[in-house]
Amino acid sequence: MTQEKFIEFILKLSAIVTILTTIGILYVLLSESISFFKEVSIIEFLTNKEWTPLFVKKNFGILPLVTGTLLTTFIAVSVALPVGITIAIYLSEYANKKFKKITKPLLEILAAVPTVVYGFFALAVVTPFLQSFIPNLSGFNSLSAGIVMGIMIIPYVSSLSEDALSAVPKSLRNASYGMGATRLQTSFRVMVPAASSGIIVSVILAFSRAIGETMIVAIAAGQQPRLTVDPTVPISTITAYIVQVAKGDVPHNSLEYKTIFAAGISLFILTFLLNNISFYIRKKFREQYD
Amino acid sequence: MKTKIEAKNIDVFYGDFQALRNINMQFEENAVTALIGPSGCGKSTYLRLFNRMNDYIDSFNMNGEIVIDGKNIYEKNVLVDELRKGIGMVFQKPNPFPKSIFENVSYGLKIQGIKDKDFLNRRVRKALEQSALWDEVKNDLDKSALALSGGQQQRLCIARTLAVEPKILLMDEPTSALDPIATAKVEELIHQLKEKYTIIIVTHNMQQASRISDFTAFFYMGDLIEYDKTDTIFTKPKNERTQNYITGRFG
Amino acid sequence: MTNSTKNRIKDRIFNFIGIFATLIGIIILGFFIGSILYDGLTRIDWDFLNSLPSRKAEKAGILTAWSGSLWIVIFTFLVVVPLGIAAGIYLEEYGDKSKLSSLLEVNISNLAGVPSVIYGLLGLEIFVRLMNLGSSILAGSFTLALLVLPIIIVATREALKAVPPSIRAASYGLGATKWQTVWYQILPAAGGGILTGVILAISRAVGETAPLIVIGALAYVPFTPSSPMDEFTVLPIQIFNWISRPQHEFTINAAAAIIILLIITFIMNGIAVYFRNKWQKKINW
Ligand SMILES: Nc1ncnc2c1ncn2[C@@H]1O[C@H](COP(=O)(O)OP(=O)(O)OP(=O)(O)O)[C@@H](O)[C@H]1O
Numbered sequence: 001m002t003q004e005k006f007i008e009f010i011l012k013l014s015a016i017v018t019i020l021t022t023i024g025i026l027y028v029l030l031s032e033s034i035s036f037f038k039e040v041s042i043i044e045f046l047t048n049k050e051w052t053p054l055f056v057k058k059n060f061g062i063l064p065l066v067t068g069t070l071l072t073t074f075i076a077v078s079v080a081l082p083v084g085i086t087i088a089i090y091l092s093e094y095a096n097k098k099f100k101k102i103t104k105p106l107l108e109i110l111a112a113v114p115t116v117v118y119g120f121f122a123l124a125v126v127t128p129f130l131q132s133f134i135p136n137l138s139g140f141n142s143l144s145a146g147i148v149m150g151i152m153i154i155p156y157v158s159s160l161s162e163d164a165l166s167a168v169p170k171s172l173r174n175a176s177y178g179m180g181a182t183r184l185q186t187s188f189r190v191m192v193p194a195a196s197s198g199i200i201v202s203v204i205l206a207f208s209r210a211i212g213e214t215m216i217v218a219i220a221a222g223q224q225p226r227l228t229v230d231p232t233v234p235i236s237t238i239t240a241y242i243v244q245v246a247k248g249d250v251p252h253n254s255l256e257y258k259t260i261f262a263a264g265i266s267l268f269i270l271t272f273l274l275n276n277i278s279f280y281i282r283k284k285f286r287e288q289y290d
Numbered sequence: 291m292k293t294k295i296e297a298k299n300i301d302v303f304y305g306d307f308q309a310l311r312n313i314n315m316q317f318e319e320n321a322v323t324a325l326i327g328p329s330g331c332g333k334s335t336y337l338r339l340f341n342r343m344n345d346y347i348d349s350f351n352m353n354g355e356i357v358i359d360g361k362n363i364y365e366k367n368v369l370v371d372e373l374r375k376g377i378g379m380v381f382q383k384p385n386p387f388p389k390s391i392f393e394n395v396s397y398g399l400k401i402q403g404i405k406d407k408d409f410l411n412r413r414v415r416k417a418l419e420q421s422a423l424w425d426e427v428k429n430d431l432d433k434s435a436l437a438l439s440g441g442q443q444q445r446l447c448i449a450r451t452l453a454v455e456p457k458i459l460l461m462d463e464p465t466s467a468l469d470p471i472a473t474a475k476v477e478e479l480i481h482q483l484k485e486k487y488t489i490i491i492v493t494h495n496m497q498q499a500s501r502i503s504d505f506t507a508f509f510y511m512g513d514l515i516e517y518d519k520t521d522t523i524f525t526k527p528k529n530e531r532t533q534n535y536i537t538g539r540f541g
Numbered sequence: 542m543t544n545s546t547k548n549r550i551k552d553r554i555f556n557f558i559g560i561f562a563t564l565i566g567i568i569i570l571g572f573f574i575g576s577i578l579y580d581g582l583t584r585i586d587w588d589f590l591n592s593l594p595s596r597k598a599e600k601a602g603i604l605t606a607w608s609g610s611l612w613i614v615i616f617t618f619l620v621v622v623p624l625g626i627a628a629g630i631y632l633e634e635y636g637d638k639s640k641l642s643s644l645l646e647v648n649i650s651n652l653a654g655v656p657s658v659i660y661g662l663l664g665l666e667i668f669v670r671l672m673n674l675g676s677s678i679l680a681g682s683f684t685l686a687l688l689v690l691p692i693i694i695v696a697t698r699e700a701l702k703a704v705p706p707s708i709r710a711a712s713y714g715l716g717a718t719k720w721q722t723v724w725y726q727i728l729p730a731a732g733g734g735i736l737t738g739v740i741l742a743i744s745r746a747v748g749e750t751a752p753l754i755v756i757g758a759l760a761y762v763p764f765t766p767s768s769p770m771d772e773f774t775v776l777p778i779q780i781f782n783w784i785s786r787p788q789h790e791f792t793i794n795a796a797a798a799i800i801i802l803l804i805i806t807f808i809m810n811g812i813a814v815y816f817r818n819k820w821q822k823k824i825n826w
């Protein structure tokens with residue numbers, strides 16, 4: 001083999017590590033969950049309303065974890081979405097260069113802060129603060145976890161949406177201004193609709209990011225699986241449950257151990273679907289402007 | 291006179307589009323051959339055939355042979371990088387590496403594995419002298435090449451190709467980005483270089499072609515219309531289209 | 542009021558809303574950092590940085606935590622940087638239009654969206670158990686390396702893409718091979734962009750908690766690691782552990798450790814932004 005071919009081979013091998021990673025993830029999740037589902041029926045897993053694998057009386061219904069996950073996610077997205085899109089519109093249609101130059105790296109900081117720090121923030125600052133308005137707010141709850149998670153994902157929404165807005169052809173914007181529209185009218189009647197698929201992508205990715213977030217909920221939401229949509233009470237999420245079990249001393253090959261892989265595969269499927277929907281939309285969206 | 295390069299029955303395609311049609315041509319050794327013709331007629335495509343730079347274009351496809359020193363360079367066993375070491379190319383826009391002047395000129399030698407400092411110094415100096423740049427940069431060899439003016443950059447790019455002492459020089463509109471003074475310097479340089487090199491130059495400038503070349507080939511929409519001594523082409527062209535083009539009636 | 546003045550007023554109002562939205566997250570974060578500084582700053586001293594963990598909050602320090610983080614970062618770096626840059630080069634410079642290339646691309650975008658706990662599960666089964674590394678620094682580093690691999694690959698590709706094609710043409714024209722062109726010209730020209738990606742990836746690895754908990758990194762490690770096969774804890778896990786304690790003294794410890802973690806994160810991100818700006822100026826030749 002010549003040197004050139006050898007180098008190419010090494011490079012290729014490095015790239016293939018990413019495929020092996022995926023295969024590894026699928027193998028690990030599938031093999032452990034298959035052996036989990038040999039002991040627990042899928043029907044029970046999907047329909048039982050309680051999740052108590054660590055108790056004496058064991059229940060294996062994933063629903064409480066899924067609702068907990070979706071509850072924190074919805075709270076997070078309802079914070080991040082309006083703020084993030086407003087930022088995107090402001091930065092792409094209103095702000096001057098200097099303001100952009102200063103604020104963009106600052107916004108990135110929001111995404112760079114380690115999540116364990118946000119968890120502390122939610123638990124030690126936001127919950128006590130909210131308790132002064134909502135007296136019956138529990139010390140652990142999905143509300144503050146969700147709000148803080150929302151702050152964290154603001155930059156995901158804003159930067160992807162801004163990219164989408166700036167990909168809209170200039171001619172469209174100029175046409176609107178030419179007709180005497182204000183910036184606000186141009187933004188909301190022309191730019192946002194034209195960039196809508198890109199904005200939708202940013203929202204889906206924000207969902208996906210929030211669903212996979214772990215430490216904020218593990219710290220601030222309570223680690224108590226509960227089938228509820230009440231944001232004031234302790235709950236758990238899929239991710240928080242995995243951390244909770246891994247932290248303890250569960251013997252491997254026990255059923256408890258396998259539950260984290262069953263939970264893991266549910267999480268993987270959720271995020272995988274969302275990510276691929278967003279890829280699909282993005283691909284269509286690219287074709288639209290090419 | 292000796293034939294250095296021969297193009298035999300060349301067809302070039304980009305996908306379905308045929309960019310060159312049945313070209314047959316012989317290039318004299320140690321002469322300057324100018325390729326002229328209206329934009330899009332295939333000059334650059336043709337030029338890039340001689341050092342196989344078209345190989346990187348996905349849709350590129352060709353028939354025919356390019357024979358250099360009696361050997362078809364499109365044969366399977368040809369080592370493309372070895373081939374290119376003997377054929378220098380100067381591009382339309384100056385494209386120095388974002389490195390020092392010295393590193394730019396010595397790069398071709400470095401990739402041939404030459405490490406001898408003295409040798410490199412000598413070659414760099416010689417190449418810069420040949421390209422008439424030495425006096426301007428001799429004290430700044432460690433300065434970034436990007437700090438040079440456009441004309442200096444182009445002469446640096448010429449020096450870069452000369453440093454490896456190729457036998458053939460391919461130039462694609464080398465002066466189109468330069469001002470008249472820098473252009474004059476490059477033309478002067480080409481004139482000196484032809485003693486040692488076989489030079490093929492693409493140009494849109496009729497005066498330039500008539501000033502510097504020994505032979506001229508006129509292309510039109512992928513066809514070679516006329517190929518002859520430069521004098522003949524510019525004084526009594528046989529083809530009416532050539533006549534129209536060189537007198538500026540179209541193109 | 543005419544319609545057009547109404548519209549102009551609306552426009553002005555949105556201008557304020559926009560500034561407010563842009564700054565609100567940053568202001569909240571700033572307020573939070575202020576309160577953490579207030580809680581934790583006085584707790585930071587030489588002893589805090591150099592003490593082993595302890596059941597008594599006043600005596601506990603972050604020595605094992607930061608040294609564990611350092612080990613993890615070094616080994617993650619050693620694994621992921623060559624791997625990520627090599628993979629990025631392959632995809633951008635060598636990858637053709639083959640099935641493999643498009644598979645690799647789709648796969649990498651998917652990996653970038655996989656939640657970090659899932660990487661923890663992967664590490665737990667493959668590195669900790671199958672490869673028998675235990676809950677060691679090596680197992681942790683491998684896990685984090687796979688987690689941040691897509692970041693480095695994507696950054697490398699972006700940086701390579703930004704290098705003008707004329708540089709490639711010049712190098713090939715002189716008879717350079719593909720690898721010579723990549724090694725001598727393209728990589729140095731793309732260096733700033735790649736460096737930015739590497740720093741961001743490492744900064745991410747420093748802050749990761751969940752995957753390391755999942756692979757069994759311990760909350761309580763009474764010694765500093767002395768080999769890559771040792772068990773370990775890291776700063777974020779130490780913080781998590783202290784947050785989980787009800788006593789106020791531990792909360793103060795957590796705040797103090799968070800200050801250290803944030804300093805590291807901000808410095809790394811600051812350096813990354815600096816290199817990116819510098820490189821973006823340079824690449825516009
Ligand atoms: N990479 C490519 N892919 C597809 N078509 C190409 C490509 N490069 C050139 N062509 C087409 O081939 C024809 C010849 O192009 P070429 O660049 O050789 O012309 P040229 O004579 O050098 O023109 P100019 O004087 O403008 O430089 C043109 O019609 C051009 O559009």
Ligand SMILES: [Mg+2]
Binds near residue numbers: 333334335462
């Ligand atoms: Mg051309």
